[in-house]
Amino acid sequence: MTARPAAEVDRLAPYEAILEHAELELELAGQAELEQLTALAPRWQELIDELPSPAPPAAAGLLERATLIHERTRIELIRVRELLLAELATVRRARAAAEGYGRRPDARPALERSA
Secondary structure (H helix, E strand, O other), rough: OOOOHHHHHHHHHHHHHHHHHHHHHHHHHHHHOOHHHOOOHHHHHHHOOOOOOOOHHHHHHHHHHHHHHHHHHHHHHHHHHHHHHHHHHHHHHHHHHHHHHHOOOOOOHHHHHHH
16 A cells, blocks of 8 residues: 555545544444434534535545445444334333232222223
8 A cells, every 4th residue: 555645645634534533423323322422413514514625536435435334323323223212112011010010909990990
């Protein structure tokens, strides 16, 4: 691998920053660090706003990798959401079971009393 000229390194720095940010977002999503992930959103927008237009051809690979990582982050967040929903359903079932055990033995469900 050959070293890139300093001018090219400078031109690609904003795109490398986008890629690094996308990697950090993926890491946080994988750890379900949702508050930290949310706190990064303004920085993402800053990085996007700082990108020169048009992008140099040498940035294509960096942008493609960042796009793929961003998609993986989206998928990871879907997985986290599904896990949270499953946990919430478990808590609801446990609460309903606990409430059932907490009834007085002589208490009957409202349906039987009204019949």
